[in-house]
Amino acid sequence: MGKYLLKRLLHGAFSAICVVLIVMILIYSLLDRSTILAGDPNYSKIQSNARVSYEQSRYETFGYTDYVPYSDYITQLARDGEIDDETRSSAVLLGRTPDRDSEISAEYVAKFTEYYTSRGYTITRLDADTKSNGQVKSGGQTALFATRDKPLINRAITYFTNMLFIDNIHYVPDEVDIGKRGLTFTLYDPVKNPEGSDKKVFSPAIIGNGTLHKYLLYIDGTFPYIHQNLLTLNLGESYTVNRGTDVFTTMTDSQGSYVLKPTTFPTGLKEDSADDLHTATYSAGAREGNSVYADRFTDDYANVRTYKTGMSKLGFSFVIGIISTILAYFLGLPIGLLMALRKDKLIDKIGTIYIMFIIAVPSLAYIFLFKSVGGKLFGLPTLFNVDSKDKWMFVLPIISLALPSIANLMKWMRRYMIDQMNSDYVKFARSGGLSEGEIFTKHIWKNAAIPIVHGIPGSIIFAMTGAIITERVYSVPGAGNLLTQAINKYDNSVIVGVTLFYAVLSVISLILGDILMSTVDPRISFSTKGR
Amino acid sequence: MEEKIKELGLSEEELFAPVDHSLAESEKITAPRYSYWKSVFRVFFRNKVNIVILGLLVFMILFAYIYPTLVEYDPYANLLDPNSKHLSPSAAMAYFGRNIHWILGAGASGEPTFDAIWNGSRISISLAIICGAINMTVGVLVGAVWGFSKKVDAFMMEVYNIVGNVPTILIISVLAMLFSPTFWTMVFALTVVGWIGIAYFIRTQVIIIRDREYNLASRCLGTSTVKIAMKNILPFMTSVIVTLLATEIPSYISYEVFLAYIGMGMSDMSLGRLIYAAEGAMVTPGWEFEFWSPVAIASVITVVLYVVGQNLGDASDPRTHM
Numbered sequence: 001m002g003k004y005l006l007k008r009l010l011h012g013a014f015s016a017i018c019v020v021l022i023v024m025i026l027i028y029s030l031l032d033r034s035t036i037l038a039g040d041p042n043y044s045k046i047q048s049n050a051r052v053s054y055e056q057s058r059y060e061t062f063g064y065t066d067y068v069p070y071s072d073y074i075t076q077l078a079r080d081g082e083i084d085d086e087t088r089s090s091a092v093l094l095g096r097t098p099d100r101d102s103e104i105s106a107e108y109v110a111k112f113t114e115y116y117t118s119r120g121y122t123i124t125r126l127d128a129d130t131k132s133n134g135q136v137k138s139g140g141q142t143a144l145f146a147t148r149d150k151p152l153i154n155r156a157i158t159y160f161t162n163m164l165f166i167d168n169i170h171y172v173p174d175e176v177d178i179g180k181r182g183l184t185f186t187l188y189d190p191v192k193n194p195e196g197s198d199k200k201v202f203s204p205a206i207i208g209n210g211t212l213h214k215y216l217l218y219i220d221g222t223f224p225y226i227h228q229n230l231l232t233l234n235l236g237e238s239y240t241v242n243r244g245t246d247v248f249t250t251m252t253d254s255q256g257s258y259v260l261k262p263t264t265f266p267t268g269l270k271e272d273s274a275d276d277l278h279t280a281t282y283s284a285g286a287r288e289g290n291s292v293y294a295d296r297f298t299d300d301y302a303n304v305r306t307y308k309t310g311m312s313k314l315g316f317s318f319v320i321g322i323i324s325t326i327l328a329y330f331l332g333l334p335i336g337l338l339m340a341l342r343k344d345k346l347i348d349k350i351g352t353i354y355i356m357f358i359i360a361v362p363s364l365a366y367i368f369l370f371k372s373v374g375g376k377l378f379g380l381p382t383l384f385n386v387d388s389k390d391k392w393m394f395v396l397p398i399i400s401l402a403l404p405s406i407a408n409l410m411k412w413m414r415r416y417m418i419d420q421m422n423s424d425y426v427k428f429a430r431s432g433g434l435s436e437g438e439i440f441t442k443h444i445w446k447n448a449a450i451p452i453v454h455g456i457p458g459s460i461i462f463a464m465t466g467a468i469i470t471e472r473v474y475s476v477p478g479a480g481n482l483l484t485q486a487i488n489k490y491d492n493s494v495i496v497g498v499t500l501f502y503a504v505l506s507v508i509s510l511i512l513g514d515i516l517m518s519t520v521d522p523r524i525s526f527s528t529k530g531r
Numbered sequence: 532m533e534e535k536i537k538e539l540g541l542s543e544e545e546l547f548a549p550v551d552h553s554l555a556e557s558e559k560i561t562a563p564r565y566s567y568w569k570s571v572f573r574v575f576f577r578n579k580v581n582i583v584i585l586g587l588l589v590f591m592i593l594f595a596y597i598y599p600t601l602v603e604y605d606p607y608a609n610l611l612d613p614n615s616k617h618l619s620p621s622a623a624m625a626y627f628g629r630n631i632h633w634i635l636g637a638g639a640s641g642e643p644t645f646d647a648i649w650n651g652s653r654i655s656i657s658l659a660i661i662c663g664a665i666n667m668t669v670g671v672l673v674g675a676v677w678g679f680s681k682k683v684d685a686f687m688m689e690v691y692n693i694v695g696n697v698p699t700i701l702i703i704s705v706l707a708m709l710f711s712p713t714f715w716t717m718v719f720a721l722t723v724v725g726w727i728g729i730a731y732f733i734r735t736q737v738i739i740i741r742d743r744e745y746n747l748a749s750r751c752l753g754t755s756t757v758k759i760a761m762k763n764i765l766p767f768m769t770s771v772i773v774t775l776l777a778t779e780i781p782s783y784i785s786y787e788v789f790l791a792y793i794g795m796g797m798s799d800m801s802l803g804r805l806i807y808a809a810e811g812a813m814v815t816p817g818w819e820f821e822f823w824s825p826v827a828i829a830s831v832i833t834v835v836l837y838v839v840g841q842n843l844g845d846a847s848d849p850r851t852h853m
Contacts, residue, residue: 362784
């Protein structure tokens with residue numbers, strides 16, 4: 001069994017990698033990249049050469065290309081200590097045309113060209129755009145840059161190698177003086193035991209210096225109580241949907257308005273704040289020139305997440321999804337059973353009409369129907385409000401999600417039951433003198449439930465990815481719309497991240513389904529070879 | 532006894548004349564000739580409900596195709612008339628006069644809702660039928676090969692596992708952005724990966740039937756694979772294929788509505804686009820007709836298609852022909 005599972009998992013991982021590759025080809029190679037500029041308000045304001053440079057820098061931020069402007073190259077040289085400040089300032093100035101470059105800049109332009117051409121970049125030089133009187137137009141300064149389309153294989157390899165981030169004490173660049181690097185273990189978490197407090201609160205924590213996260217392991221009052229930051233998942237950084245945040249964080253971060261709590265900052269400053277000090281991450285030079293940070297933090301671990309009232313995207317989707325899934329199983333299976341037992345009677349006919357309605361009618365139509373019926377006749381809230389504590393707003397989305405799955409389960413349960421009822425072993429059991437009740441509970445039901453059981457892990461896992469239409473219609477801030485949102489906003493890394501997330505979930509749910517099926521039915525075995 | 536024979540008034544020879552015995556004649560089966568499709572339709576039309584629903588379906592399709600060609604429909608004809616927008620049926624009829632165009636009121640740019648929904652139905656039904664035809668043809672053919680060959684099976688399972696995990700919405704939106712979102716782009720987007728699900732379904736069905744005893748016997752007798760496929764398996768599959776078709780065609784209409792609603796639909800004013808465009812009208816008192824009429828017509832079309840298909844699928848199962 002273990003060997004088989006390992007094989008399945010590897011197989012699943014292979015499929016997931018292929019899916020990511022296909023998605024990368026789709027979005028990075030096939031799509032016209034200039035569409036990202038269509039909705040960009042800055043783009044239309046910039047003119048001439050600056051516009052071309054801006055275009056290139058946007059392509060880089062959206063992950064299409066590598067883009068190095070000449071000035072960045074010179075600055076990098078200066079930073080590495082290869083050239084002094086004086087050379088830098090004269091080398092960075094470009095003439096209006098190549099032959100009007102100064103000697104020193106011509107030298108570095110040649111170096112720049114050679115260095116990046118050898119690495120497969122294309123060098124573009126745009127001569128100064130001048131008006132008829134010889135003045136340079138606004139944005140028309142000479143531009144020189146190197147660009148290169150990111151090769152698919154490189155992109156995929158970097159994506160997968162960067163996916164798991166293990167926090168280490170060399171995260172902060174070595175030249176930064178951050179004090180003694182290392183991990184310290186404490187039994188008294190400094191967040192809960194600010195300096196000067198009288199009683200000590202026992203709360204173990206691992207604190208890092210030189211790492212990305214300050215608190216690598218800590219305990220607090222929110223689920224799942226023990227939190228770790230040693231290993232973080234990096235599915236892709238969002239650019240437009242939730243700027244600068246990882247896809248996974250976007251899905252799991254709480255939403256809504258801030259929750260203010262009395263907080264004592266490391267400097268001893270006390271105020272009501274929504275900052276969650278446990279989530280502090282390193283942000284280079286945070287305190288320099290920012291008095292808000294300087295007043296509160298004693299080191300550069302100043303980038304914190306905040307406490308918010310609402311659940312995360314996954315949380316909302318999961319709560320709605322899981323309740324509707326449970327409802328569906330508790331209602332769909334018994335009704336399906338009853339339909340099979342009373343075949344061709346009234347209840348079977350009503351059930352069939354209901355199943356037909358759900359399958360045939362576009363889902364959009366019946367969700368809108370539920371919405372208007374629920375809103376007008378029962379006075380239920382039809383729109384979601386993240387900050388509200390009202391439990392009633394969950395009712396309509398749950399019903400809208402549950403009713404179609406009930407129909408689906410009813411359909412299959414009825415089908416499997418009727419198939420089993422007509423099989424030979426049932427006739428044999430009847431001729432052997434078993435009562436109908438015994439046949440039913442000991443034979444038919446057990447056999448009919450096997451294919452149903454296979455789908456249970458999948459429906460639980462996919463409860464958290466949310467449903468596109470339901471969440472849109474009721475404006476639920478869930479995870480279902482993340483993919484469509486990312487597609488509409490050209491947020492390429494989010495598209496890749498979400499797709500990978502879905503692919504992994506579907507692989508896991510299939511494997512779990514198989515395991516569950518083989519535990520329920522001992523006849524099904526994956527470890528022995530088929531006869 | 533003898534008296535009774537005398538009553539018949541026949542001579543002894545006539546009563547016991549030997550009958551000619553023909554070998555060829557004795558081979559003939561006297562049962563009525565069985566035609567598969569005739570039986571299918573006999574069973575289908577035996578249920579009176581089916582006749583009504585089929586009539587409704589034919590009427591709707593004909594209406595959707597003929598009505599828009601008879602009337603000139605220009606959605607922007609009344610664009611400049613501020614009084615013509617968002618009219619309820621009674622207001623529209625009072626404003627434009629009593630005729631069939633205005634029985635469902637007027638839409639956001641003063642267009643007759645009735646004309647708009649039939650125009651939209653024509654586009655949606657065309658889309659569904661074309662996509663259904665392409666996907667079913669490719670899916671059934673590939674599925675048959677997939678089910679028969681073990682080598683193809685191993686390869687296709689990989690393809691299925693991978694392609695099945697690429698979100699369809701993504702493929703459709705990429706294609707819609709690559710080409711302009713026209714009707715034919717939509718057909719391409721829905722068919723480029725749509726066939727694979729059908730092929731997988733058919734594959735499973737073929738595998739179930741392929742290893743049945745009668746096929747094993749047939750193979751032992753030396754029947755060629757093509758003949759087994761055509762004569763032994765295809766007849767079994769007919770009802771499955773018809774039932775599948777019954778769920779597929781309406782599902783394209785529903786899917787188009789869904790795509791249009793999330794803003795990834797085509798540019799033509801199909802039913803989905805009409806629903807999407809009128810979403811805001813749902814909650815505005817007096818404008819409800821704009822929203823609910825395309826929703827209702829889409830539902831009616833899909834339900835009718837589904838019911839006809841399901842019942843035809845039931846009728847095409849030879850076990851119901853008794």
